[in-house]
Amino acid sequence: MEQEKEQRSASGLAKDAIKVIKRTKLIVRLLSMKPLIITIIIGFLFLLFIAFLGMFMGGSSNGGGDLGQVQYSNLSETTLQWLDEVIAEAERQEVRELVPYVMAIIEVETKGTGTPDIMQSSESVGLGPNGFDNAEDSIRQGISYLKSGMLLGENLGFSDVWGVVQGYNFGTSYVSYLANNGEQHSTKVAQKYSKDVVAPSLGNVIGATYSYVNAVSQAYGQTFLYSNGGNYYYADLVRQYVSVGSAELPIGSDLFKDIMEVALKFEGDKYVWAGYKPETGFDCSGLMQWAFGKAGITLPRTAVEQHAATEEISIDEAQPGDLIFFKGTYGAPDHISHVGIYIDETRMYDANGSGVGYHYWTDSYWMSHFDSIHRVVH
Template structure:
């Protein structure tokens, strides 16, 4: 199986910071067999800034016995800091320190160590790799939460954990505690950043931009630059396009991010999840789009 991943995250006080698994950054295309997960890992490479840290990541991955997870660790760096911060894995807080307390090497050493500890806990509890990646931000308590609820990561479990343990308050990312999903952000026409909130294509443009993928601004323009595929062939991280949802003067009027299992994340009102099998979305569905390689 090709090792592919869908890793989600973000920065600031923002609705999508709840999950490293939901920040649609298609980061790797390495062909190796993970044998441990059905997450899709694929698309473009991490940034040059992140790749510069690969030798040090490999060094500490070997020290802590997680050599096969180097690509995932690099993806975490891409999400946490883009490879440019001193505390490159944002791992200070896992030691109980204030944010950005560690040097780059200290950060990588601690981040890899922390990941290895989460991985070991997941193996004892019998939970999956998706839960480990999520726990890098949620904290180890999420592993026990998953273990008591079927041992397999789902978006619904992440959502319920965040609601139960975040106290309903926004917190800054990264933070190894539960972060509430969609912390009050609503659809804003023309919005294209956490500062302004988002409209549909602003959300997809911003999200892909965090992964180094430049999308044009409107839903129609994004449709025009993607490879068109039927929804049945879509993978998590692809785009989903719709027509005639309102009078926009163009054929494509709405876009969302496909999550798998006929679900998408999109800037509706409010921003959140949608079931693509519902009559409304079926009526307006055009199909999926994949970033051209």
């Protein structure tokens, strides 16, 4: 057996040697060609390399391989089942960047189940509710309608994506309204539009309301909608399932950057009950006290005390570096039990059971315990 192995090994080496000799001869012949021919060959090989590189990188000038800093999050499995169809249709309509918003809309409208009209888009083409009998048509029209709002905004010099998303519920005329009045979307503006424009156009001229109670409306302290006025919380509902930004800091004040420079040193650390310094680890309010203290701002020790020592502001006014408070995560339902640093429309930086780091305050758990956003006055 050993002799056979040695023979096979010798045979393999001989074959490899022959290959090397043939390749060497080929190179010699190529080098003996005229310079022009060599140049042509090299240029052809270079073009092949560039084409291969583009395929390898999944290149698409339309953003087909990259959703950038916007992603969908917290979606149900029943919504996620439609991801491939949504991506394919968005690419066909050349708006792949809308995929996270489309997925979030499906989650808000139907969670991807219960009706073929999963985007509830049939009314935008004059059909009644649940007017489509297959999901493909619903997705196609839903993306087309969302795209039409985006293109309308672009033509009017308006680029607020949340205004476009709210327009999916109100109608694209909302985008025109914002652009023509120099407004950006906010829940306050949407509420006014619902009461003054949408509701009267459908017969509600007296501002009649009906009860609308969920985590979002409770967070704003207004648990009602206007009859025939659409849902002025629509963009906020969708926002729960879209994460904007990465681990990079948004633009903020110098104070915010100083606070985060300290807080980020502990990213990934475990949550420690009653912890208030690096040697012991941090709980939520301990991290706030330490990070703000190193930036020159004195905060009291507990979340309850920090809540009392700061000034409440509306969600619309929130800026990076404000404090976001939650209640009832333990103790009584109204007990201020958790605090984090407000980062942006979806994220906070805090210490909780998942550890120290970025978390989505717009997910269903945190929204169900949301209390308020406060500003540190210094």
